[in-house]
Amino acid sequence: MSPKKLATLGLFTTMSLIIYGVECAIPPLVPIPGIKLGLANIVTLVLLRDFSLRDAILVLLARILLSALLFGQALSLLYSLTGGIVSLFLMALFHHFLRKKEIVITSILGGIGHNLGQIAVALFLTKTIGILAYLPFLLLSGILTGCFTGFCAHFLQGRIPRDR
Amino acid sequence: MFRNRSKTAGRLLLLIFLLAAGSLAAIFIRAFGFFTKNDGKVLIADLYQDGALLTSINLTAVTESYTFSVNAPGGGSNLVEVRPGEIGIREADCPDRICVRQGYIHTSLLPITCLPHRLVIQLRTDNTDQIDTEVPDAVVR
Known part of the structure; x- marks a missing residue:
């Protein structure tokens, strides 16, 4: 990895950390565990489209690990890690099938994947089937927030220098 | 971006709409279940x-x-x-x-x-x- 690439990815990681930190300061809009805007996903989407999957994975992992350290939510590390990885996997898969167009659809699928991953961890940890009652709410919120972050990434196209 | 949508994108959009509709339906069905028969229980x-x-x-x-x-x-x-x-x-x-x-x-x-x-x-x-x-x-x- 060239020094320039390292610096660029470092900047992207900082950017997503700041977005994540700001989002953490916003009180949860809906009192349902797992529902949030997921604004930091904008950075992942931009990296996936304008850079490469490898760069997106690196920045995502760095952001999740650093945010667990910085914002002291080590308990939620497992949730964000699983949600983030499932989401990125789905996004990479469908981004490829969509021939790198339609970033909004990719983002919606990522949002759904994130919430599915989270509820899977929650099921595993609480061992209570009853929390599946949250599933329709989580699916809906994943679609809505995915739509929002997707449009953000769409309008960022061309405003952030691409990888060369 | 709304023109010349590929077949894959169309199908995925349909899937997303179905998921959204299904979730809404599930929420409403569950919500209605309680307001109707909760008597004497x-x-x-x-x-x-x-x-x-x-x-x-x-x-x-x-x-x-x-x-x-x-x-x-x-x-x-x-x-x-x-x-x-x-x-x-x-x-x-x-x-x-x-x-x-x-x-x-x-x-x-x-x-x-x-x-x-x-x-x-x-x-x-x-x-x-x-x-x-x-x-x-x-x-x-």
């Missing part, structure tokens, strides 16, 4: 921690509010408040306190969950007290 709260049933409370029989605390195995506790016909978490030392913000529940629409302490409070209706007081005239589902 007993409301029971089940407290689960780590998937094990801690205790069951008959909320219909509660006449005065009381609180008790539930200690999580890995440290931390939740102060559960039981009121006549409803239950909620009043205090908790988890980082996000979403369980407190979920307020008091009186239907089984959504459980209260404290993910950091792996505590779930779920409501269910039961008609056990009807069995000994009156003979069921019919069972219609």
Whole structure:
């Protein structure tokens, strides 16, 4: 990895950390565990489209690990890690099938994947089937927030220098 | 971006719409279930921690509010408040306190969950007290 690439990815990681930190300061809009805007996903989407999957994975992992350290939510590390990885996997898969167009659809699928991953961890940890009652709410919120972050990434196209 | 949409994109959009519609339908069906037939039934709260049933409370029989605390195995506790016909978490030392913000529940629409302490409070209706007081005239589902 060239020094320039390292610096660029470092900047992207900082950017997503700041977005994540700001989002953490916003009180949860809906009192349902797992529902949030997921604004930091904008950075992942931009990296996936304008850079490469490898760069997106690196920045995502760095952001999740650093945010667990910085914002002291080590308990939620497992949730964000699983949600983030499932989401990125789905996004990479469908981004490829969509021939790198339609970033909004990719983002919606990522949002759904994130919430599915989270509820899977929650099921595993609480061992209570009853929390599946949250599933329709989580699916809906994943679609809505995915739509929002997707449009953000769409309008960022061309405003952030691409990888060369 | 709305023109010349590929076949894959169209299918995925359809799938997303179906998922959204299905979720909305599921929410409405569940929500309607409670407002219609809740008469003469007993409301029971089940407290689960780590998937094990801690205790069951008959909320219909509660006449005065009381609180008790539930200690999580890995440290931390939740102060559960039981009121006549409803239950909620009043205090908790988890980082996000979403369980407190979920307020008091009186239907089984959504459980209260404290993910950091792996505590779930779920409501269910039961008609056990009807069995000994009156003979069921019919069972219609």
